[in-house]
Amino acid sequence: MIIIGEKINGSIPAVADAIARRDGEFIKNRARMQAEANATFIDCCASVPEVEEVETLHWMIDCIQEVTDLPISVDSPSAAVLTEAYRFCNKPGLFNSVSGEGSKLDTIFPIMAQAENKDWQVIALLSDDTGIPKCAADRLRVFDKIMKKAEEYGIAPSRIHIDPLVEMLCTSEDGIATNIEVIQTVRERYPEIHITAAVSNISFNLPVRKLINQGFLVLAMNAGLDSGILDPTNRDMLGLIYATEALLGMDDYCMEYIGAYRDGLIGPVK
């Protein structure tokens, strides 16, 4: 499972506060914690007005790179900001994100097509100018559009993380059926592609959110999810990921599961 550590995001009040005060130690600490918890990428989102965003991301990325070699998921709703901020990264990371909206694909894909950026990956949301399509068929239409563009620019499916867009369960009419249908279809069509989700979105406005998050994660992984934007320092969540991979037959002799236990990543804190 690819884990995109979500803890450095300006939409979290404590992080916003640290950014405002330019408290580098706070950012570094969160980067370190997530690296130690086996994150694959460290997500970095400023969540500040766009005029300050590039400069803020620069500072944040520098902080993260001071304490870990992990690749960074450069997170901004603005494609223009991404085209600036990715340059601050020491190594190829993840553009977070593009979608079928506006000219995002035509802004980011050409950068990814450049030889020197051949190891950069991207998260692609299945939304477009109409917003988040209601039904699975419409989201898959956005998916087709994204993949057509990717092919035009020569971006391999293995560099793309499709985000089927997780919305809150409490107002959903069909539970997660739409998400599951999208995940299964995408997985079927492109075995090499990554499918990601901002897992905790599912549980907004519900009590005991972790139960919902965990149930969602297992069901989504069963459908083909292999990447997630989540908190790797949440030991229950991380343990569940290892357990689910073993149950899905993706962990030869359960050695990854046992290894995570041996490394103290999962199970009771010793």
Added chain:
Amino acid sequence: MSKLAEVVDLVERGKSKLVGAAVQGALDEGTPATEILNGMIDAMAVVGERFKNNEIFVPEMLVAARAMKKGVEVLKPHLASGSTATNGKVIIGTVAGDLHDIGKNLVSMMIESAGFEVTDLGVDVAPEKFVEAVKADPEVKIVCLSALLTTTMPAMKTTVEALSAQDFRGSIKIMVGGAPITQAFADEIGADAYTADAASAAQKAKELAA
């Protein structure tokens, strides 16, 4: 770390993808093939001990045995006899009427890793089959019988009796095991040894063959 020490370490950690190259490296350094084999056997003894002490889980023992197998493949052509069975030959099977084989396979693997050549007769093996198998190969030193069900314990008794009625009885040892089996039951039916787990079985086999 010498290449031999590396082989030992890789077997203990179950790194089957790396162990072959390390064995080749040890051979290239001039380490005698038998010494490498014994190093791996000792590594498996350490793994078995850890398992017995509840320090590792079953899969960790399995991957160690698998790693050893990979190492042995590379080593085989370099051993004088072409055989890795330095300790002798063993016949193993689950007794008649019993289809369980997970425990039996584990024991088979561990005994093989202890330097024996193992012939696995499979599950639901009739007493005559065990007898024939021993007759067919006078080099057999040990026969291992497995039973998981209380209902197939009598079949284990029958099998021991069938083996004991043969002239070769004095030249073989009979080991028994399985969830419902106890030392008392083993004594009662005339088996030579009982062990509680795969690691102990491998260790016991070495003692019996010595």
